[in-house]
Amino acid sequence: MGTVKRLAAEVSEGLKGILPNLRKTVVSKLALVVGAMIDEQTPNTSELANVLPLDTKRQDMREQWLRRLLKNKLLDCKLIMEPFARNELEKAANNGQVILLSMDQTDLGDRMAVIVISVRIGDRALPLIWLAEEGSANISFEGQQKILEQVLSWLPVNATVMLLADRFYPSIKLINWLNTHSWQYRIRLKSNLTVVLNNGEKTTTGVLAEGVTERCLSNILLFAQGVSTNIGIWHETGHKQPWIIAMDCPPTLAKVKDYSARWSIEPMFSDFKGRGFELEDSKLQHADRLERLILIMTLAMYWCVNAGIDDALKNPTPI
Secondary structure (H helix, E strand, O other), X not given: OOHHHHHXXXXXXXXXXXXXXXXXXXXXXXXXXXHHHHHHOOOOXXXXXXXXXXXXXXXXXXXXXHHHHHHOOOOOHHHXXXXXXXXXXXXXXHHHOOEEEEXXXXXXXXXXXXXXXXXXXXXXXXXXXXXXXXXXXXXXXXXXXXXXXXXXXXXXXXXXXXXXXOOOOOOHHHHHHHHHOOOEEEEEOOOOOEEEOXXXXXXXXXXHHOOOOEEEEEEEEEOOOXXXXXXXXXXXXXXXXXXXXXXXXXXXXXXXXXXXXXXXXXXXXXXXXXXXXXXXXXXXXXXXXXXXXXXXXXXXXXXXXXXXXXXXXXXXXXX
């Protein structure tokens, strides 16, 4: 039995237990492609199809098989990810811990934009849900809201959540949504955003950060229309730009540094990109097919990460 077949058999058994209601043919096909993705680590559908253990030697038929799978609406990302996401969120909330979520966007040239919400597990992050849109523009709040509310529906009861997000994302609608659902947040701000201080003075976030190492401001109005928030500023020695962080609570330097938890996304995006699946090299032109390709990559990532965790528990490094 070849490597891909062995991997596919292992993945298939796992999927049957995790997704008992998913059609058996979909489970077997999905397991084959996840096994191939673990083995080949490529977004190129021709290369991926070439290693699929199918009963044909014709490359064109292999590629047709894979294209049909990526178009198959039964490969529902939300449905398939739900048990995985619920499990990881449950673990992240153990012993009353704050669940640390990150929201991040990546582009595939000017063809596609992808937004992902991930959860921090140990020193890395794992993707929970994502959305792809054709075009290079930033995904609007309407797109963000779809995936935020999907994660909201998967959270354990009474879980405490903190959202970490980069400079692309702050908006009145986003902060109002976070406040409505009592989520904590640490959102990095650009330096050109308009703010109104509690004394009525109008300025920008960049001006507030000029010449200071640390600064904390409570109850300021962000954006021209105004949404109440708090800002913490930290300019670390040797760094070109300061962190300007909007937060839901009275600001302190320690709470500004909460934003550093977002670096757990680096191993995840390394897996998706240059050190892993090379997602940016995908030639797919349709958002729904890209989302299903990301599903395949994500399941491959989950299998590898959990195999690593399991091995570390069973075979710990000797002291």
